[in-house]
Ligand SMILES: O=C(O)CCC(=O)C(=O)O
C-alpha cells in the first residue's frame with residue numbers, strides 16, 4: 393500500500409470547496425525550493441516579468457515554466473508528495489505536470505494580486521486540476537493568499553486580466569463572465585496564517601487573490617500546477633498564459649506527454 397496523505401474529509405472538502413490547507417507536508421523541501429527560486433530570480437526566463445511598472449512602488453515579480461532547467465523544481469515535481477496528493481484529491485489515475493510558477497512581492501509593495509481564476513488563462517479545460525501555493529517563509533493571514541470557497545463551481549469562467557495594467561487578457565471575451573461581487577467579509581473566503589512547509593491547494597477554477605506585502609520581508613511563493621484525468625486541450629483563440637506556442641493539439645485532446653510528463657500514475 394502506498395502512503396496516503398489526505399483523509400476522506402480533506403478529499404471531500406477539496407471537491408466541494410475547491411481549496412484545502414496542507415499543514416507541514418513540504419517542510420523538507422523548502423530549502424531546496426528557496427535555492428531554485430534564487431536561481432530564477434538571478435537568471436529569469438523569457439517569461440519573467442515585474443507587475444509593478446511605476447518606479448519606487450516596490451516589485452511584484454513572477455516567472456514560470458522553469459522546471460526543466462531548475463533541477464530543484466524538477467526534483468520537487470518528480471519526488472515530493474505533491475503529485476500523489478493531487479491524485480488523491482482529484483481521484484486521478486495519472487497526473488501530468490502543467491507548470492511551475494514563482495511569485496515574489498517586495499516589502500511595502502501595495503500592488504494587489506486581483507481576484508482571478510487560473511483556468512481562463514490556460515489552454516486546458518477540466519475539473520481535475522490543482523495548484524499548490526507554497527510560501528517559502530511564514531506568512532500571516534493579513535499578507536497571504538485568499539481563496540473563495542465553492543467558486544470552482546461557477547458555471548462560466550471569469551474574464552482574465554493582465555495584472556500589470558488591469559486590462560483584459562483576451563481581445564474576445566464572449567465566453568467569459570464579469571468577476572462576481574465579492575464581499576471582503578464573506579464567510580466563504582479561505583484565509584489563514586501559513587507556516588514554513590504549509591501549502592494552500594486549490595482548483596484552477598477557484599477565485600483567489602492576495603494583498604500587497606505589508607510585512608518587512610519579501611513574500612516569496614513557489615507554485616506548482618498539475619492536471620489529471622478529465623483535463624483536455626482547449627484552443628482559446630488567442631495567446632494563453634503560459635503561451636505554449638506550437639503545442640500542436642486539437643480541442644479535446646489530452647495534453648502531450650513530451651511537454652507535460654506524467655509524474656505520478658497508479
Ligand atoms: O502569490 C500571489 O500573489 C498570486 C498567486 C496566484 O495567483 C497563483 O498561485 O495562482
Ligand SMILES: [Fe+2]
Pocket residue numbers: 508509510600
Ligand atoms: Fe493565480
